Amino acid sequence: MSNMDFNRSFDARHGELVSITDALARVTCNNPGALTFAGTNTFIVGRNELVIIDPGPMDMAHLDALMTAIDERPVKAILVSHTHVDHSPLAGPLREKTGAPVMGCGPHRRATSFADMAETPMDASSQKDFEPDTVLEDGAKISVDGVIIEVVATPGHTENHLSFALPEHGVMLPGDHVMAWSTTIVAPPDGSMNAYMTSLDKLIERAETRYFPSHGGEVKNPKLFLTQLKQHRQMRSDAIVARLRAGDQDVMTMVKAIYTDVDPKLHGAAALNVLAQLDDLIAQKIVLCDGEVTLTAKFTLHELT
Ligand SMILES: [Zn+2]
Incomplete structure (x- = not known):
């Protein structure tokens, strides 16, 4: 069940410095997986002076690869x-x-709702002791080697998620917010479907036409892709309403009925997406929950009560 045109072709060339445009290169970490696809792309902006975007996981081979790519610049x-x-x-x-300051997103902040979901799978995937030297707000600009990098706040995947644009080059680095190979996980309580959809609209309104995500390759025709992503989420939301109408009440029953085209290994992640959709439907007063919004709660349609 998908209207999406995903593109999984990508030559990672782990650990190598790969040039993308004259102002942009990447080194992809050798951490492939179900959620990271071919691994994390670390981006390098500039030629004589550099900005490094998303250094990656605690992987010393990747640190060595980055230091080689930086080459004392x-x-x-x-x-x-x-x-x-x-x-x-x-x-x-x-x-x-390198002596360079760490800037960008704020520390990991768990939302205060969903109190009894203290350790969701995605929460365990968060670095809780991240301490930036400077938190960058939406619209902040950094210039390096004549290239301007603009901060574009895109909450949804996480509450603190930022994208980085190179407006003069028509380039967007959307992090995990938009990826060519897969939809983005939006997992409560840190993730929010409502914020995610608003952040898609924010990118649709911008002028950048070349998208290089943190995992996998370039997003072709990003304006169309962003519109398809919105439609895809609406379709998932409609499917959840249909399952509730058919009598399903809990998240895992709905996941098994809806995500028939998805590897069962990813059903745990899909369950969090369904929960995010239910949270949004509750905010729209379409769905009711018997208590705290969790993976084990019972959900019903307002129209059926
Ligand atoms: Zn992520």
Whole structure:
């Protein structure tokens, strides 16, 4: 069940410095997996002076690869999109090696709702001790080697998620917010479907036409892709309403009925997406919950009560 045109072709070339445009290159970490696809792309902006974006997981081979790629050029800043363990932890060691400040998203902050979901699978994937030297707000600009990097706050995947644009180059680095190979996990309580949809609209309104996500390759025709992502979420939301109408009441029953096209290994992640949709439907007063919104709660349609 998908209207999406996902593209999984990507030559990671783990550990190598791969040029993307004259102002942008990447080194992809050798951490492939169900959620990281081919691994985390660390981006390098500039040529004579550099900004490093998303150093990656605590992986010393990747740190060595980054230091080789940097090749003694000065590093002005280390930017971080969000505090998942495949993006932010290497910022500390890279700061020690280069002397560059860590900037970007704020510390991991768990939302205060969903109180009894203290350890969701995604929460365990968060770096809870991330401490940036500077938190960058939406619209902040950093210039490196004549290239302007603009901070574009895109909450949804996580509450603190930032994208980075190179407006003069028409380039967007959307982190985990938009990816060519897969939809993004939006897992409460840190993730929010409502925020995620608003952040998609925010990117649709911008002028950048070349999207390089943190996992996998370039997003082709990003405007169309962003619109399809919105439609895809609406379709999932409609499917959940249909399952509730058919009498399903709990998340896992709905996941098994809806995600028939998805590897069962990813059903845990899908369950969190369904929960995020239910949370949004509750906010819209379409769905009722018998108590705290959790994976084990019972959900019903307002119209059936
Ligand atoms: Zn992430």
